[in-house]
Amino acid sequence: MNGKKVDYLMLNGKDFFKGNNRIMLDNLPYYTVDxxxxxNKRSERSQLVGKDIERPDFVMNVKLKQEYSIGYMGNVEAGAGTHERWMGRGFAxxxxDNSRLSLYGNVNNINEQRRPGGDGSWGQSDNPEGDTDTYNVGGELFIDDKQExxxxxxxxxxxxxxxxxxxxTASQQFIQQGDAFGYSDSESTKRGFALNVKNHLTLKRIGLISESKFDYTDYDDDVLARSVQFSKQQNxxxxxxxxSIFSTNQSSEMLKYMVNNVQDATNGNxxxxxxxxxxxxxxxxxxGDDLMLxxxxxxxxxxxxxxxxxxxxxxxEETPDDFQERLTKGKSNSYNLNFGVNYAIHFLTDWHLNxxxxxxxxxxxxxxxxxxxxWDENYRPEEMLPSxxxxxxxxxxxxxxxxxxxQREEHITASLHRHNYDSNRGRYFSFTTALNACYSWQDGVYTRGKNTARPSDYRWLFRPSVDFEYQTRKWHDTYSIHYDTDMRPLNLSQVADLTDTSNPLAVQMGNPDLSPSTVHNFSFLxxxxxxxxxxxxxxxSSASIMDNxxxxxxxxxxxxxxxxxxxxxxNGNWSSRTSLDLRRDLTADRNLNVESSTSYGYLHSVDMKDxxxxxxxxxIIGQNLKLEYKHRLFTLALMGGISWNGMRQADIDDINNVDFNYGANVQVDLPLKIRLSSDIKMYSRRGYADRSxxxxxxxxxxxxxxxxCRGRLLVATKAFDILHQISSTHTTFNSQGRIETWQLSLPSYFMLSVQLKFNKNPEKK
Known part of the structure; x- marks a missing residue:
């Protein structure tokens, strides 16, 4: 809200699917909302000790009308569309006032969350990979005892x-003796199952919180991957x-610059x-002090x-081809145990020493x-796997x-902080400085055949931090500063002096001479x-400096x-990012407003090659603009954005990618209670090595x-990608090279859906 992130949603002042806000937004009927x-809400720890010992959460509470505070509520929706698209969901x-039982289910093969009439965005987060069928059921039981x-x-x-x-994908690896250009494609079918159970119990009178979790996932994947590498970029x-490469009619021009090609069919479960x-x-x-275990x-x-x-x-021709039939068997087990004690001294001036x-x-x-x-001369690939x-x-x-x-770690931490929350004047002040001293023991045994490495690492790690936040003028102004240093222990798997040659094109070696890394992080708001x-x-604004x-x-x-x-x-790696967001109403009635978002990112990346x-x-420079007009009968918005991604490296041609977009969205209330929602946006890309x-x-x-039926029944016709133009591409850079990726997107479709909302409340006495 107004640039401040909402930590979570509440329903009538109680937690509701905490961490999964979408369930409430999608299923709560608007006519029930008051x-x-x-x-700002005190954290659970602060409530237990009766004072602000940590930063409060910023929450949005959905308060229901009085007549809907007790009873039943739910909805069901089903839809069918072209290209064999379908969906169905239900919520009850x-x-x-003190308890809640929720159940939900969702089945669909449209795997996306966008709504027509939105901003028309189509990034990686809006377009999950591929074409997915999903079946999902879940529920929540909430009880808040009346006697507290x-x-x-x-x-x-x-x-x-x-x-x-x-x-x-199309990739370019920066090599001193001449760049290497790789091209690859893949087709995959993946099947998965997940079970998640979480229980949170708070015994308020004795100050005990118990959290229990159980997660189980399984998978079964089939992938066919092909790749080819050239010494010259292909047009x-x-x-x-x-x-061309994987056909009988191979291009002689391509073969002249080809270095290798790979075809790999895998199954994993x-x-x-x-x-x-x-x-x-x-x-x-x-x-007056507090003890926490x-x-x-x-x-x-x-x-x-x-x-x-x-x-x-x-x-x-002097290098023999390599044919491998691989069978892999892997298993792992691990545990992590943690025990801690914290003593907090509270002073009368709102200062706390921990x-x-x-x-x-x-x-x-x-x-x-x-x-x-x-390696078995009698093995035939077309036969079943051997016993x-x-x-x-x-x-x-x-x-x-x-x-x-x-790995064993002993942490000793001292922190000084002050939290002052004044709801009457709309002020909040928080200052925390802490020093964590950690002594880390690591011992490892890594074996490959007859070779064994026993790396170990024993060292002190120091992690100081400073946090400052100040809100004033009835929460209108916010100032925030953060700094921390993160000393990281060694990864023993990288230190082990062993070599992995399982992939002929990517040999992995360990380095026993590695030193630990340190990262300094700074942010301002x-x-x-x-x-x-x-x-x-x-x-x-934020910046990170990475040593070693x-x-x-x-x-x-x-x-x-x-x-x-x-x-x-x-050494020499660092990055920074700065952004400026603006919003202003252009008319006295606040019907017309403009929003602007400007950002600049800088990455200084140092690596080693040969x-x-x-x-x-x-x-990375980005600019987004939005102009919105709200009328009693309609809402219209115009928007546009541009992102320029430029990379500079000695002895390499500059790389400049530009993505820009412009479009509009509208929501109109037509006669006969008909509502039209639509968005249209042009996405353009320039500067990619792969011309396609x-x-x-x-x-x-x-x-x-x-x-x-007074809003309880909703009939809708939805049309996605009416012009059949969706494509999903993105590019990544680092000091080793760049990778451009295209990914399968959901096909366009039309869908008719019907949604029924219901509620039952006790009769008034």
């Missing part, structure tokens, strides 16, 4: 999904290149489970099996076996790693609402196209709806 309230809620003895919240959900995806698109239990005990002592345990296990039909062909000690212990055991079925006894002698021991890792025209301004960052040194073999990778320490330092400077990605896509969505 008003929306925005305010039984509630009183306890609060119980139980959540559970089940989800099944099946997705089909296609992806094409054709990825689709044309792949069709497995599961993962996680159990977590946490206890927090808070005790307000008679003399914490205990947390987390256990998880995984099992992964797979098989792969791998074919690698080299253009270099001392804490925590012990953390982590242990993992991971085993991955690779079997080379092609266990038949492939045990085909173990590739050098590429079958087994690791055992144990200022926001203000002022004047009588709804004026709002927000300035945000662990990068990857890549050595390229120009004859085979293979890379050898080794982690190394580099044992030499490589530096890339990246600039330089496109102009005009996206148009629309919806016509009409309510019946």
């Amino acid at each position: 008003k929306l309230q925005f305010f 809620l039984r509630f009183t 003895r306890y609060k119980e919240v139980l959540n559970a959900s089940l989800m099944w999904n099946r997705s089909r995806n296609e992806q094409r 054709e698109g990825v689709e044309q290149i792949m069709d 497995g599961h993962k489970w996680t159990v977590e239990q946490k206890f927090d005990y808070h005790k307000a002592l008679p003399w 914490t205990a947390k345990g987390l256990w998880n296990g995984t099992k992964d099996d797979g098989n792969s039909h791998y074919q690698l062909k080299y253009a270099d 001392f804490s000690f925590a012990h953390n212990q982590y242990h993992s055991d991971e085993d991955n076996k690779l079997y080379r079925l092609d 266990v006894t038949d492939y045990l002698h085909l173990l590739d021991a050098d590429n079958s790693p087994h690791s055992v890792n144990t 200022f926001s203000s609402r002022f004047g009588t025209h709804g004026q709002f301004v927000m300035l945000r 960052l662990v990068a990857v040194n890549s050595i390229y073999n120009e004859n085979t196209g293979a890379y050898t990778y080794m982690p190394v320490n580099v 044992n030499e330092r490589s530096t890339v400077v990246q600039h 990605l330089c496109t102009d896509d005009l996206l148009w969505n629309a919806q016509i709806s009409r309510p019946f």
Whole structure:
């Protein structure tokens, strides 16, 4: 709200699917809502000790009309459309002043959350990958005892999904002896299942909080991936290149510059489970101080099996092609135990002094076996997989790693903070400075065949931080500053002096000479609402400086196209980002307003290539504008945006990508209670190496709806991508190179849906 992020939503002053706001927004009938309230709410820990010991949450409370505060409520919706699109969902809620039982279900194959008449955005977050069928059910039980003895919240959900995806990429790797250009495509079918259960119990009178979680997921994936590498950039698109290389009529011009090509068909399946239990005990002592005890345990296990039909062909006639039939068996188990004590001294001047000690212990055991079925002269790929006894002698021991890792940490933390919350004057002040000193023990045993590495790391890690936040003028102005230093322990798997050659084109080596990294983070925020025209301004800035960052040194073999990778320490990496958001009403009646968002990002990236330092400077500039007019019968908005992504590196041609868009959306109330919602936006891309990605896509969505039965029945016709123009592309840069990616998008479709809302409330006495 007004640039301030809402932490979570509440219903009638109580938590409601905390962390999943979409459930309330999608299912609560508008006619039951009395008003929306925005305010700062004491955290649960602060409530238990009766004073503000940490930052309050900023929440939105949906207050229901009195007649809907007790009873039943729900809705069901079903829809069918062209191109075999379908959806259905249901929601039911039984509630009183102190309890709530909610159930929901959702089935669909449209896998997206946009609504016609919105801003028309179509980014990666708006367009999940591929074409997905989803089946999802869940529920929540909420009880808040009338006598204030306890609060119980139980959540559970089940989800099944099946997705089909296609992806094409074009990449450029910056190499001193001449860049390498890669092109790839893939087709995949993925099936998954997930079970999530969470229980939150608060015993208010004794100050005990218990959180229990159980998560289980499994998967079954089939992927066909193809790739080709050239010493010269190709002018054709990825689709044309792949069709030419992997066909009988290969282009002689392409073959002249080809280095290698790979075709890999894989199947993988497995599961993962996680159990977590946490206890927090808070005790307000008679003399005014507080004691907090914490205990947390987390256990998880995984099992992964797979098989792969791998074919690698080299253009270099002196290098033999590589054909592999792989069978993989992997499993892992780990636990993480944490115990802590915190003592807080409270002064009369709103200052608080905290001392804490925590012990953390982590242990993992991971085993991955690779079997080379092609080593058996009698094996035939078209036959069924062999039995266990038949492939045990085909173990590739050098590429079958087994690791055992144990880590212990002792944390000593001292912090000084002040929290002052004045609801009458609309002020909030918070200042915290803390120093965490951690002594870290790490011991590992890593084995590959006859080679064993026993890396260890023992060191002190210091992590100071400072936080300041000040709100004033009835919450109109906000100032916020943050700084922290994060000293990171070594990753022992990178330190182990072992080599992984399971992928002939990507050999991985360890580096026992690695040093730990340190990251310094800084952020600043200022926001203000002022004047009588709804004026709002927000300035945000952040920066990160990375010392001894662990990068990857890549050595390229120009004859085979293979890379050898080794982690190394580099200095000189830092990044920053600044943004300015503005809003203002242009008319006295506030019907016309304008919004602007400007951002600039800078990335100074240092890496290693062929044992030499490589530096890339990246600039990202963005600008978005929106003009909106609200009338009694309609709302109209015009919008546009541009993003320029430029990269500079010595001895490399500058790279400049420009994405820009412009469009409009409208919502109109027509006669006969008909409502029309529509958005249209042009997306344009320029500067991509793959010419097929330089496109102009005009996206148009629309919806016509009409309510019946006093708003309880809604009939709607929705049309997505009316002009059949959706495409999903994005690009990434770093000091090693750039990657441009195209991904399968949901096809256009029309859908007719019917939604029924219902409620039942007790009769007035």
